[in-house]
Amino acid sequence: MIEYRNLRVALLGAGSVGAQVASLLQKHGDELAQRSGAGLELVGVAVRDVDAPRTADIPRDLLTTDAEGLIVGADIVIELMGGLEPARSYILKALSSGADVITANKALLATHGPELFEAAEQVGAQLYYEAAVAAAIPIIRPLRDSLAGDRIKRIMGIVNGTTNFILDRMDTSGDSLESALATATELGYAEADPTADIEGYDAAQKAAILASLAFHTTVPIDRVYREGITKVTAAQVDAARAAGYVVKLLAIAERVTDRESGTEGVSARVYPALVPRSHPLAAVHGAKNAVFIEAEAAGDLMFYGAGAGGIETASAVLGDLVSAARRHVIGGPGVAESTHADLPVFPISSVTTRYQISLRVVDQPGVLAAIATLFSEHSVSIETVEQSVVGPDPVTGETEGAPGATLVIGTHEASEADLSATVLAIDASGVVSSVTSVLRVEGSE
Numbered sequence: 001m002i003e004y005r006n007l008r009v010a011l012l013g014a015g016s017v018g019a020q021v022a023s024l025l026q027k028h029g030d031e032l033a034q035r036s037g038a039g040l041e042l043v044g045v046a047v048r049d050v051d052a053p054r055t056a057d058i059p060r061d062l063l064t065t066d067a068e069g070l071i072v073g074a075d076i077v078i079e080l081m082g083g084l085e086p087a088r089s090y091i092l093k094a095l096s097s098g099a100d101v102i103t104a105n106k107a108l109l110a111t112h113g114p115e116l117f118e119a120a121e122q123v124g125a126q127l128y129y130e131a132a133v134a135a136a137i138p139i140i141r142p143l144r145d146s147l148a149g150d151r152i153k154r155i156m157g158i159v160n161g162t163t164n165f166i167l168d169r170m171d172t173s174g175d176s177l178e179s180a181l182a183t184a185t186e187l188g189y190a191e192a193d194p195t196a197d198i199e200g201y202d203a204a205q206k207a208a209i210l211a212s213l214a215f216h217t218t219v220p221i222d223r224v225y226r227e228g229i230t231k232v233t234a235a236q237v238d239a240a241r242a243a244g245y246v247v248k249l250l251a252i253a254e255r256v257t258d259r260e261s262g263t264e265g266v267s268a269r270v271y272p273a274l275v276p277r278s279h280p281l282a283a284v285h286g287a288k289n290a291v292f293i294e295a296e297a298a299g300d301l302m303f304y305g306a307g308a309g310g311i312e313t314a315s316a317v318l319g320d321l322v323s324a325a326r327r328h329v330i331g332g333p334g335v336a337e338s339t340h341a342d343l344p345v346f347p348i349s350s351v352t353t354r355y356q357i358s359l360r361v362v363d364q365p366g367v368l369a370a371i372a373t374l375f376s377e378h379s380v381s382i383e384t385v386e387q388s389v390v391g392p393d394p395v396t397g398e399t400e401g402a403p404g405a406t407l408v409i410g411t412h413e414a415s416e417a418d419l420s421a422t423v424l425a426i427d428a429s430g431v432v433s434s435v436t437s438v439l440r441v442e443g444s445e
Contacts, residue, residue: 004329006039009321010070010099012046012090013080014063016055016310017104017131021078021317023056032318036325044070046081055310068093076324078317079103088112095119095127100324100334104131104313110205110221113212117337126334128324131316133206134159134289137305138316143213143293148338151296152214154254156442159206161287161307162190162197163229163249167272168285170237171246177232189287189308199228203251203270210291211253211268216341219253225269225348232272236437239358239408245274246282250442255343256350259415265344267351271440274356279443292443349417354383354441356410357423360433363404370431371407378422384410410441 011022025032025042033039045058046067064070067090071077077094079101081087087108094101096119103109109116109132120127130140134157143152158164162184169180181198184190196202204226211219229249240247249272256267275282280302284290289307294300306312327334361367368385375382386408411419419438427435 004038006041007036007075007325007328008043008073009040009076009078010044010046010074010094011042011078011080012067012070012087013082014045014047014054014058015080015082017313017317018045018078018080019054019056019058020310020314021080022058022062024311024314024318025321026059032322032325036322037329038325040321040325043074046070071099072097074099075328076100076102076321078321079105080317081105082107084108084111088116091116091127092119095123095125098123098125100126100128100327102128102131102317102320102324104129104317106132106202106205106209110208113209114218120334121336124333126324126327128320129209130320131313133209134291134303134305134307135309136312136315137289137291137303137307138319139210139291139303140213142301142303143210144338147214147293147295147298150298152255152293153296154294155210155214155252155291156254156281156294157206157210157251157291158248158281158284158289159210159251159291159307160197160200160203160249161289162194163200163203164284164289165189165287166198167229167232167237167247167249170232170234171241172285174234174238176234177229184287198230200226200249200270201228203249204268207251207253207268207270210251211266212337214253214293215255215266215343216338217266217343217345219266219268219345223268223345223347225267225271227271229272236439240274240439243274243356243408244277245441246277247272247439248275248281248284249273250275250281252442256346256352258344258346258350263344265346265350267346267348269348269351273440273442275443276441281443349415349420351416352413353416354411354413354444355380355419356408356437356439356441357435358437359407359409359426359435361405361407361431362433367431368407370429371409371426374425374429374431375409375411375422378425379418380414380422381412382409383412384408406436 050063166180290304
């Protein structure tokens with residue numbers, strides 16, 4: 001029998017996620033109360049327009065436009081409004097009043113996370129955010145709690161369902177990026193303005209959160225290197241398939257060591273990369289998400305599932321709600337974020353990986369030798385070279401003015417700085433007609 005008093009829950013936002021949270025909380029409130037040890041009373045839902053249509057039924061008497069008034073007196077505040085303001089101000093107000101806060105706002109956490117966590121710590125409250133990365137996939141708690149005693153070496157994740165759907169369509173159906181994006185929009189996987197997804201902003205925000213958690217170091221969003229998928233072509237995807245790879249937009253966070261100083265630090269980055277088809281991430285299809293973790297003691301771990309969707313994200317929010325309720329029942333202050341390692345955050349130039357570079361070359365003697373010399377001069381070791389006969393550009397598919405041959409060069413591991421210098425030198429050498437593609441290779445043995 002529940003003996004603890006009812007906990008007052010305030011919900012800010014009733015969009016696709018908020019409406020599902022409200023509906024599920026009313027439908028399964030008694031069961032959630034049994035799991036929590038306290039009754040969970042939804043005291044109100046703050047919205048911009050009480051008459052707007054909802055994706056789930058919410059009793060009209062719960063709807064209000066007075067968010068600040070709703071926050072006052074709440075034990076737990078769930079913020080599902082999105083955006084930076086007024087969400088930031090509302091969360092700070094809730095925390096200052098001693099309420100625990102649950103949010104799915106990745107943009108806010110990536111931009112103002114340290115401020116919010118400090119505010120929670122000052123008053124002994126707790127900020128929960130399982131739903132901010134990969135929706136229904138439990139990844140925040142494993143990183144923050146289960147793996148807190150381990151040493152994580154690397155995280156590599158597909159954390160944006162829209163881009164994974166697009167790239168998967170290009171790989172499995174031969175669609176162009178434009179056609180795949182149109183299909184994603186029709187099916188509701190892409191927003192009317194897909195910029196945040198296809199340009200990598202959404203994935204970069206999640207990379208900042210994952211890196212901060214995994215390496216106990218604040219990683220600001222402006223230190224996350226970002227490339228989107230807008231330059232990925234069908235010809236690139238076809239060439240990757242022929243070579244045994246698949247193109248995925250990856251969010252990567254890893255420990256790196258600076259070559260010059262020998263200092264250990266953190267790298268966080270987002271870009272399209274070639275993933276071997278033997279790697280588990282290569283099998284992530286459609287709009288699914290997956291996060292692959294390499295830990296020193298635990299070894300390789302992968303978390304897979306729905307990375308978006310109203311009811312899927314609501315699942316993670318309600319999981320945080322049960323955790324928050326249990327904390328109230330047990331008592332004691334919230335657990336502070338472990339961001340005290342203070343490792344330096346290195347730029348992309350400090351990263352070491354493998355690369356695949358595609359070149360259009362003039363078909364004449366000495367070209368390959370000249371290119372090999374340029375690679376050697378910049379300390380980049382060539383692993384493989386494939387040359388094709390006269391024909392369409394393997395990346396763009398264009399045939400007009402096609403030079404005598406194309407070269408696809410695979411490298412051994414090299415630093416991003418050395419590779420960039422090599423590409424610039426080749427482009428300026430006059431030996432090649434053009435550098436048509438540079439893709440990184442991730443997840444290889």
